[in-house]
Every structure is written in C-alpha cells, then in structure tokens.
Amino acid sequence: MGEQDLVADKDRLILRGLQFHGFHGAKPEEKKLGQKFVVDVDAWLDLSEAGKSDNLSDTVSYTEIYRIVRDVVEGPSQNLLESVAHLIANTTLLKFLQISAVRVKVKKPHVAVHGIIDYLGVEILRYQKNDKTKPI
Numbered sequence: 001m002g003e004q005d006l007v008a009d010k011d012r013l014i015l016r017g018l019q020f021h022g023f024h025g026a027k028p029e030e031k032k033l034g035q036k037f038v039v040d041v042d043a044w045l046d047l048s049e050a051g052k053s054d055n056l057s058d059t060v061s062y063t064e065i066y067r068i069v070r071d072v073v074e075g076p077s078q079n080l081l082e083s084v085a086h087l088i089a090n091t092t093l094l095k096f097l098q099i100s101a102v103r104v105k106v107k108k109p110h111v112a113v114h115g116i117i118d119y120l121g122v123e124i125l126r127y128q129k130n131d132k133t134k135p136i
Contacts, residue, residue: 011047015065016040020073024084025108031077038119039069039088040105045098060096068092073106081106081122089126101127 018041023034043065050059072087085104092102107121 011045013043013045013047013060013062013065014041015043015062015069018066018069018073020070022073022075022084023077024073024079024081025077026079035108035110037073037084038107038109038121039073040103040107041065041069041088041092042103043092043096043099044101045096060099064095065092068095081108082124085122085124086126089124093126093128097128099128101125 018039020037020039021034022037023031024037025031025035043060045060047059050056068091069088072084072091078084078087085106088104088106089102092104093099103123103125105121105123107119109117109119111117111120113120
C-alpha cells in the first residue's frame with residue numbers, strides 16, 4: 001500500500017528542490033558556517049474545486065508553503081534534520097486545515113562523510129489530526 005492509499009485526498013501540491021542556506025546540525029561547524037539544504041514537499045488536499053473554478057481561493061498557494069519552508073530552514077538552528085522536517089510539516093498542517101497530509105524531505109547535499117553521495121537526509125509523512133484515514 002502506497003502513501004497515497006493512506007490519505008483520502010488523491011490530489012496533491014508538489015514543491016521540489018527548494019534550496020536555502022541554514023545553520024542546522026549537531027556539529028559546531030554546521031551551526032557556525034551553515035550549509036545548503038534542499039527541501040521537497042507534497043501536500044495532499046482535494047483540488048477538484050480549484051480545478052473547476054480556476055480560483056486561487058479554492059486551493060492552497062504554493063508560495064505560502066514555500067514561505068513556511070524558507071522561514072524554518074533559514075530560521076533558528078535545530079540539531080536534527082528530523083526537527084527541521086517536523087517544524088515544516090506541523091506548521092503547514094496547522095496553517096492549512098484543508099491539507100490532509102504532508103510529506104517533507106530535507107536533504108543535505110554537502111555532508112562531511114568519507115564517500116560519494118548525492119545527499120543525506122530525512123523524509124517524514126504527517127497527517128492532519130482529524131484525518132480518519134491515518135493508519136493506526
């Protein structure tokens with residue numbers, strides 16, 4: 001069963017490759033120098049009315065979600081990417097009650113590891129508290 005089977009809304013807004021400079025990490029150098037973070041967001045909600053009306057008021061603006069991501073990533077330092085992703089997801093769900101679920105992926109492309117990588121990161125999936133399609 002895929003994640004879309006876990007939410008009632010099959011439609012979603014998609015934001016990919018949002019890039020910001022932030023100061024998150026457990027190491028002192030990460031907090032002092034900062035680094036690039038890349039964020040992807042999927043937000044599930046019913047887009048049928050917006051599709052019919054062609055009216056922005058019948059959906060959630062991509063730019064509003066973008067601002068949430070920017071404010072969190074460029075905001076106060078967190079030790080863990082899990083915390084960064086959690087703040088983005090929770091803020092999005094609290095601000096937009098019409099979103100039934102949100103997936104947030106936070107990537108660090110420049111990590112000091114011995115090896116070749118594209119990025120290291122976390123991905124979380126969170127549900128609106130009143131969403132009855134949430135798995136138990």
